[in-house]
Amino acid sequence: xxPAILSRRFLPALSIWMVxxxxxxxxxxxxxxxxxxxxPPPEYAVxxxxxxxxxxxxxxxxxxxxYVVPDVATFETSIGEKVGLWEKVGHLSRITIAGDYVGNEMxxxxxxxxxxxxxxxxxxxxxxxxxxxxxDSWDAGAQ
Ligand SMILES: [Zn+2]
Numbered sequence: 001x002x003p004a005i006l007s008r009r010f011l012p013a014l015s016i017w018m019v020x021x022x023x024x025x026x027x028x029x030x031x032x033x034x035x036x037x038x039x040p041p042p043e044y045a046v047x048x049x050x051x052x053x054x055x056x057x058x059x060x061x062x063x064x065x066x067y068v069v070p071d072v073a074t075f076e077t078s079i080g081e082k083v084g085l086w087e088k089v090g091h092l093s094r095i096t097i098a099g100d101y102v103g104n105e106m107x108x109x110x111x112x113x114x115x116x117x118x119x120x121x122x123x124x125x126x127x128x129x130x131x132x133x134x135x136d137s138w139d140a141g142a143q
């Protein structure tokens with residue numbers, strides 16, 4: 001009798017654990033903590049076109065899902081504190097911007113350039129020479 005009682009008690013706990021485990025399995029890379037969907041402001045279309053022009057690459061602005069972490073200067077990611085983050089999720093790009101920087105052309109276009117290049121890392125040919133989309137090169141390249 002005692003083993004039967006024990007297994008009844010353990011069963012609910014086990015099924016909760018399995019649900020939790022499958023959730024993390026299906027969504028290994030959700031948006032950063034605190035991020036909410038951002039409707040891209042109208043100037044983002046202009047900024048995307050500018051970034052396409054300097055990189056001489058064509059992308060798909062409509063294939064970007066925008067997120068914002070409201071009211072912060074940086075947010076936590078698996079690769080440290082960031083003001084912006086680009087991730088590839090299936091065929092979509094997910095870009096998350098810290099709330100303080102949603103109106104910052106350099107920060108937003110920096111992430112757009114990741115989208116156009118479809119890569120992490122910062123090849124200087126694009127991020128510095130062509131588009132001036134790093135903190136150091138931005139002022140120097142302002143027109
Ligand atoms: Zn970057």
